[in-house]
Amino acid sequence: xxxxxxxxxDDVAFIAPGxxxxxxxxMHLGVPVELKRSGPGALARYYYTDVKYFRVNFGWPxxxxxxxxFVPHDLxxxxxxxxxxxxxxxxxxxxxxxxxxFTHESPAAGYRVWPFGxxxxx
Amino acid sequence: xxxLRHRHQPHGTSQATAATIIVLVITVLVTTxxxxxxxxxxxxxxxxxxxxxxxxxxxxxxxxxxxxxPNHILEINGQSIFHYYRYDLKHSTLLVFSRINIASDxxxxxxxxxxxxxxxLAIRPVTAVxxxxxxxxxxxxxxxxxLRLGAALSGGYA
Numbered sequence: 001x002x003x004x005x006x007x008x009x010d011d012v013a014f015i016a017p018g019x020x021x022x023x024x025x026x027m028h029l030g031v032p033v034e035l036k037r038s039g040p041g042a043l044a045r046y047y048y049t050d051v052k053y054f055r056v057n058f059g060w061p062x063x064x065x066x067x068x069x070f071v072p073h074d075l076x077x078x079x080x081x082x083x084x085x086x087x088x089x090x091x092x093x094x095x096x097x098x099x100x101x102f103t104h105e106s107p108a109a110g111y112r113v114w115p116f117g118x119x120x121x122x
Numbered sequence: 123x124x125x126l127r128h129r130h131q132p133h134g135t136s137q138a139t140a141a142t143i144i145v146l147v148i149t150v151l152v153t154t155x156x157x158x159x160x161x162x163x164x165x166x167x168x169x170x171x172x173x174x175x176x177x178x179x180x181x182x183x184x185x186x187x188x189x190x191x192p193n194h195i196l197e198i199n200g201q202s203i204f205h206y207y208r209y210d211l212k213h214s215t216l217l218v219f220s221r222i223n224i225a226s227d228x229x230x231x232x233x234x235x236x237x238x239x240x241x242x243l244a245i246r247p248v249t250a251v252x253x254x255x256x257x258x259x260x261x262x263x264x265x266x267x268x269l270r271l272g273a274a275l276s277g278g279y280a
Contacts, residue, residue: 031227035198040199
């Protein structure tokens with residue numbers, strides 16, 4: 001599952017801190033998902049969320065065999081992850097970009113067949 | 123002596139019928155196990171309502187009358203901002219593969235200290251949801267062109 005689309009460094013190369021206005025950012029990237037106050041200025045945030053999930057039911061074929069079909073026979077292995085990419089633009093009181101930053105967490109979304117252990121180990 | 127009358131049926135007609143049946147059978151077989159659904163959260167603001175909002179003239183009350191109550195009200199840089207949003211979802215399943223794509227659509231209306239409309243941020247992101255199973259593309263050339271045109275026509279940005 002995805003929510004919105006990811007932004008890449010090439011997409012925001014036009015931004016010149018101290019010069020680019022919020023209107024120019026919006027013209028190129030669209031309206032931000034979130035706009036919030038931050039100190040004397042504001043933050044504009046673009047989110048991209050990716051969720052991946054995978055599962056295999058190794059017991060499913062047993063359902064085709066009558067004696068086993070009437071008893072629980074599922075053997076499911078599955079796993080997934082959720083990752084959020086964030087592009088944040090910091091604006092001053094005149095709505096001029098002061099700086100911007102990326103946070104790339106979307107690789108956390110992945111298909112994991114082996115459900116045991118921690119995703120951090122991979 | 124009676125003659126047996128044969129109805130004249132050109133070969134082209136029977137071939138076209140057979141081709142139609144084959145295409146239908148293939149379509150049914152290929153699309154079996156597929157599912158396509160869509161949903162949304164909130165109603166999209168009408169283009170005419172947004173274009174009726176005039177910078178420096180429309181009042182807060184008129185915006186409320188046009189667009190209804192905002193989802194959020196923000197206070198940033200001494201300005202009051204109405205935030206409207208909606209989500210569009212499309213889901214597709216092809217046999218055992220399933221994918222859901224959601225796109226947000228945000229609208230910000232800024233107000234001056236006098237209660238008149240300031241800038242309006244109403245450009246849709248350069249994205250759109252459409253049914254897909256594979257990896258997501260940013261947008262097709264046609265879609266990019268359409269969005270840019272829409273952005274150019276909407277006007278009135280910060």
